[in-house]
Amino acid sequence: GAVVSQHPSRVICKSGTSVKIECRSLDFQATTMFWYRQFPKQSLMLMATSNEGSKATYEQGVEKDKFLINHASLTLSTLTVTSAHPEDSSFYICSASGTGGLRNEQYFGPGTRLTVT
């Protein structure tokens, strides 16, 4: 199956700092990448959808100035959490989808656990 990597897997940062998370599709070209957030014992929450070379589309309630998404190439998307606060502590997961037309399987990265102190 398709492989998606994420880096870092775990990060601890101080309140007010920014954190960048990278998502890479390793063996396919990802025309679309998705960013999710998951709090403990809750379901996945889609934050935004990004297409290569375009601005990301954010879900309602997600602050685009706080969660900066860049999808600069067909294999890399980044999520930057700016001015992080403890309530931003969560499990951030990216997924990637290729050029399969209707058959748009999404393949997930391993996730990044963010802790803001």
Next chain:
Amino acid sequence: QKEVEQNSGPLSVPEGAIASLNCTYSDRGSQSFFWYRQYSGKSPELIMSIYSNGDKEDGRFTAQLNKASQYVSLLIRDSQPSDSATYLCAVDMDTGRRALTFGSGTRLQVQP
């Protein structure tokens, strides 16, 4: 609002039994359906996709789709303790955005 509904569980089955997981969706125009498995603390892993009515088998897993009734199910034969996880049903309800709509998941517990 377009939705994907799953029973949260937990669904408890003995080892070796068949586990049956069900999912209903609201958008009759949906075309693509997926089952993901998520172990605690890990990200989801795609285990099955199905696009046409009927059954699709892959090893111990069988996905069943009935578009007229708007439901999709996943059967796991010979359940193993290692199958204990949360199973997420995902439906492509908006191919323009290519974003999947996920159910909240069913937690499966396989008792040894």
